[in-house]
Amino acid sequence: MKRQRTSWKAGVKKRGSCAPVPCLLAATGARSENLEPRTGASQFQDAIRTLNTLQTNASYLEQVKRERGDPQAQLEAMKGFLERSGLKVEDLDQLNIIHVTGTKGKGSACAFTERILRNYGLKTGFYSSPHLVQVRERIRINGQPISKELFSKYFWQVYNRLEESKVSEHPAMPAYFRFLTIMAFHVFLQEKVDLAVMEVGIGGAYDCTNIIRKPVVCGVSSLGIDHTSILGDTIEKIAWQKGGIFKPGVPAFTVPQPERPLDVLRERAEKSSCQLYLCPDLDAFEEDGKPLPLGLAGDHQRSNAALALQLSHTWLGQQGYLDIGELKAPWLSSELPAKRSPPLAPVFKPGEAMLQGLQEAVWLGRNQVLHHGPVTWYIDGAHTTSSIQACVRWFRKAALNEEKPADGSEVRVLLFNVTGDRDTAALLKLLLPCQFDYAVFCPNFTEVSTVGNADQQNFNVTLENVLTRCLQNQSHWNRLMEAKEGTDPWLSASPEVEGVAGWLKQAPLHGPQLFFPPSARPLNANSLVFPCISKALQWITQGRDPHFQPPASRGLHPHPAASSGAVLLKEAATIQVLVTGSLHLVGGVLKLLNPSLSE
Incomplete structure (x- = not known):
């Protein structure tokens, strides 16, 4: 039987097809004493911090090892978690x-x-990943991230139901992404999308x-x-x-x-x-x-x-x-x-x-252009060969359409990071046609310390290993530039693999903003590594982005490229910055350039 057709402007009649699930509603009143969260903003932060503990759930990691040879077992485990949360697959x-x-x-x-x-x-529900700034972005209703109040409400409903139904032979909690998927199903059913x-x-x-x-x-x-x-x-x-x-x-x-x-x-x-x-x-x-x-x-x-x-x-x-x-x-x-x-x-x-x-x-963070005074940001989370190729085509076309300064003083900067098992050298090679004056590498952390920024905490990585990856990326870039221009690289073979921990010990986290091997002083390499996104943006913008005004820099940059580059960036009529690679990097940049996204 056909449903009644209506004008798209007038909207459609509410069908009410998604009835509330009694089992979940019953769970709201059964919260354990020790899990009782606080109210308001504190309740939301408690939910985020508790969610983050699922990133490194030890029992889940053991389960993954057992199930690695039997992926079907992963789906069966997911069904088990869903049922323990109060839903059946048929729902x-x-x-x-x-x-x-x-x-x-x-x-x-x-x-x-x-x-x-x-x-x-x-009334639409939309579940996506990863989030750029706040985890609430992953679960949307009518295009908007669910409110902090709704997030807290459904998080604790699902979490407590799982906690109360745990059994000794199985993990008490699903891992981060599984939990959010289950939570999204509950949200969409209860909110009757x-x-x-x-x-x-x-x-x-x-x-x-x-x-x-x-x-x-x-x-x-x-x-x-x-x-x-x-x-x-x-x-x-x-x-x-x-x-x-x-x-x-x-x-x-x-x-x-x-x-x-x-x-x-x-x-x-x-x-x-x-x-x-x-x-x-x-x-x-x-x-x-x-x-x-x-x-x-x-x-x-x-x-x-x-x-x-x-x-x-x-x-x-x-x-x-x-x-x-x-x-x-x-x-x-x-x-x-x-x-x-x-x-x-x-x-x-x-x-x-x-x-x-x-x-x-x-869709934020994808082929996005932000004009901030003399600084133009081109933002695109691209981390595969084909997506980087598409990003390059888009960036070159978009940059060419920008009005050129009369005196030609334009500086072009790449800000890049990727994670996982991706071939960084291959991805960076694809970016060479963009003709960057500087390449900047940094981890996905907005600040060196992520305390107080629970939405972007990642307990599965350390500062040491992400900096090592950034230095490897820098090394790849310098070798590509050497091959392209025939100049001598300043980095010795794989220096980044050794000594990172030593640099961190020698320099406190609030100290130097730039990392480079002490055994190989740079001469003219235009690539830099910073310990976090904030420090990278501080150098790139040199105070010229009206939307990003960081505190005054402590001390001088020891890197010649950093010092000479700072002069060029301060004097350039326009600065074009391509931010690409990890969506987590993109999210960190957007968070700093537009603080309202965190509200």
Whole structure:
């Protein structure tokens, strides 16, 4: 039976499909004495600090070791945690889920999709990761992070229910990401959203979001090489993991992919009795060759927008908000497509709500430009080969469009960091065409001490090992510059591997702002390493960004490049800064440049 259609401007009638779960509500009054949090802001901070302890849950780490050879056990464990929290897997069917995976662009595709559907008057839930500034960003209702009050409420409901239902033979608590996923399900059910857009964490097949049984529609954004230690070292293996979200009878869409991973996706879809379709290019939806305006910059966002159109259009058709006659959906047939290659999804005329959704979509930290006086920030969390390539294309195009100073005094700076098992040298090589005057490397910490900044605490790393990684990145960059320009590098072979702990002992954390090997004094290398984002921004901006006014620097920089660079930065008519790599780095930069994001 079709649902009543309504104007997207007038909104839709509330369906009330997501009834509160009695088991969870009962848990709210059963909080243990020793877990009783305080009220207001203190309650929220207590929740964040308690959540952070799940990053290094010792019993969970032991469980991961046991389950490493049996990924299916991870999903079974997730189901167990879900049930202990007061939900059954079947309860998730009420959420009318759109499930999206991919290597790059899946967050942007989700952002486009959520914004489109919100324009139809629907109450949307949106679960994504990682967060940039505050963990509340991961769980959104109607595009906004849930309030601190709601976060605290649902955190303690779920946490205490899990605490009270623990048994000795299993870990008491799920790890950080699993916990937040379970919490998101509770939030969306209790707050009665009309739909939930769920972004996969890593992979798909064994990602904890894959306990979802019956999504309305699935999507796969562009594939590439990332998280190889978990997903495999070939794009085919990665495609196999991503295709693990396909479900019987559930339509799925993907953007154009290389032939081999596309074959893997098709095979996964066939084995799952899932009907997979290729998204037509966005130009198929454009009239008279006039490009559709998108809220997210960069040519690569066009494929994400095309995926979002199919996901939202299909969801609206399947849920009865569009006439079936309008949809003309080939997946309504009981037979799977006979073609070896996935067929193209139907082209339709996007309505006003869809067009406005594409134009109004916002996704911070992705192809974002901030004009702060003489300093222009280009911010894009890109940490794979393909996403860095897209970032370079976007940055060069955007920078070229900026008005040049009459005297030509323009300084271009790279701020970069990556984590995990990524090939930093390969990523940095792709950035060479941007012709940076300086390359700056720092960890993802906003300050050397993260006390009081619980949202960005990471107990799984130490200052020593992240600084070692930054020095390795600097070494890679200097070698690339040497090869490009034929100059002598000032760094000796792998000096960063030894002596980092010694430098930290010799220099207190509030002391020198710049790290360099004492055995190799720099001569003219234009690369610098700072111990935190704040110190890096302080040097880059030299007090010229009206949105970032740090305290006066203590002492002089011993690095010649730092001293000469400071003069150039102070005198330049314009400073262009590309911030790229880790999304955690991007989040730290945004937090410092726009403190309101922390409110």
